[in-house]
Amino acid sequence: MRRSHRRLASRLAAAVTLALGAAACGGGGSGAGPDGTVTLTVDTFSTFGYEELFKRYEASHPGVRIKHRNVVQLDEYLPRLEQWIAAGSGAGDVVALEEGILSKFLAKPDRFVNLLDHGAASLKDGFLDWKWKQALSQDGRYLVGLGTDIGGLAMCYRTDLFAKAGLPTDREKVGGLWPTWDAYIATGRRYADKVKDSRFVDGSVNLYNTILAQQASQTAGHTFFDPSGRLVAGANPAVRGAWDTTVRIQQNGLSAGLKSFEPSWGSGFKKASFATVACPSWMLGVIKENAGAEASGKWDVAPIPGGAGSRGGSFLAVPRQSRHAAEAAALVRFLTSAESQIVAFRARNNLPSSPRALDDPAVLSFRNGYFNDAPVGEIYAKGAKAIRPLYLGPDNNPVQQRFEDALLALEQSRLSPDAAWRKALADAEREAR
């Protein structure tokens, strides 16, 4: 018994050490080389489309090397980033901040380099006004990050499945099918009548997040938290409205029940398990990656039901812990410039947050070959300036995950719609505690 007791104690202690240690160490690893070159580490998630830009920057700045680290899933990237920032080590010299995490970091701006100290003040007109203000402290003296992209909305659909269901495949006509979400549901029912081996929409999770961002930016301007940081999930009509629409789509049997960014969602793209996916601009790169070359030309892009909105979008920031703050800030300025945003848009369709880039013919005239030559520049950029800002609270990400869980449980027929709603609210309270 003593022997096993000791084993047990040391095992447990090792686990605890691991857990505690994980906070302290990370993989920062950037510094000046022996020949004076500076290596800048850049941390991003999902797809930013920066490969080409990094090469250009290294070519024009011989003293700078760029090390790029990317994490595919935002849900994995965020906690890692938070740990690095809190521990004061491990983060790259430039880090991507998704808008959902921004308000949390704005509460402790001193963890980041104030970009106003690095000449960012003159760049204000280079960004949509709300995008600039999102990363600015209340008193206007501290700028945590510079905007990269915004998440203008559209609806992606598979032309071959639409043809099979006897629906129009032309993107103008498809957009005409669904000016509203009710019309979208009606179209879905027509689809379900004809096609039995696939569903109309990928799943509740992606749909809900999109509808919520859209409805909230059109109404209250915030989602689960109000601008004072108070949890208002139960009181905000946009939260409930988006929920009801999603549940209605699900209860009509239109959903394939897949959770976005999971492997089964990816194989759903490969096997054509669903005909539509709500697609913020940054989603196009994700679809292309998941659906693969064999689906080239089969997807197309139509306007989204329910009007303009933005979901997602990011910033680049320089953590205070960086040893090359000046060089890193210069890289951030380069990557967020209008020219670079255009390059990133053409690479991955990340919709620019710079008004000049949004007006640029290189953006407006851009067609995406993979998406049946859809004029994605026109579709996304046209409505971009009409987008109204959306405030996301400090615990936005965990609360959103609890709503996703409740919708999944509903989709798995484990909970009734009412029980799922109550559970989402109760769990949200727990996360915001």
Place this chain on the structure above:
Amino acid sequence: MSVPADVRVRPRTARPSGPPGPRPRGSALTRLDVRLSPYLFVSPYFLLFLVFGLFPMGYTLWVALHDWELLGDQRFVGLENFRLVLTDPQFWNAVLNTLGMFVIATVPQLLFALVLANALDRRMRGRLVARLGVLAPMVTSIAAVAIVFGQLFSRDFGFVNWVLGWFGVDRLDWAAGRWSSWLAISAMVDWRWTGYNALIYLAAMQSIPRDLYEAAAIDGASRARRFWTITLPMLRPTIVFTAIVSTIGGFQLFTEPLLFGNGDMAGGSLRQFQTVTMYMFENAFRRFDYGYASAVSWMLFMLILVGSLLNFLWLRRVGGTR
């Protein structure tokens, strides 16, 4: 310092009272060597245990007594975290899941390992290959195992559902239900650990004197009878050992359910397969509530202690007291 009176009763010969006389130079070092060396030789383990074992445990307890936010301040709150843990339905849900998966994974695993070991103990062709074969799952990367099993049990295009389809069973969403997810995860655990336990049993079986079996055989005992009355009783200490090691492993179940849920720390839409370790991790590295997570990890420590003890006592009782 005054010397207590009763010291005088000690035999004086053991320690000379006066200062030591002049000795050869090496002698003092030799004495030191004889006295200290054994401690030095065993010290690396204890030093490592102190640094990586005892200190973190104590520190975790210290953290558990605080409201310790990663990005915020640290405030001493006494036993408040423990009170919250004990009344937290999410914690008890995780305990239930852990215990449930422990039972449905470990019991069949040990039974099957015993049968497997008994089979491997016999004379047969290619015995070495078979014995090495049962170890193969052990050397497979756990992440790879979890990914493969995750696909086997996937809802839409999974192998298991495909096979079940032959028998007219509807597609099952394995991850959605409590029992189905437990079964899938237990299958993963068993696939990995049955061979390991079988080898331990096998080693123990081979140390059982063969003449016992011969004598029993001469007396006309059947194969089954020999297994029940010779093999099993002689294996009892080994069974206790494997049961306790499995208890510890089962209570700390983490990677399999985590990867089964594609990295979802909440363990499914209704937390149907979130284990205590996952819950601890969720609090530490998702909610960044270190104080609370530390309290959870101490509760886990207690649970393992209790679990191992119960296991030990029960197996002792079952095996009969000798």
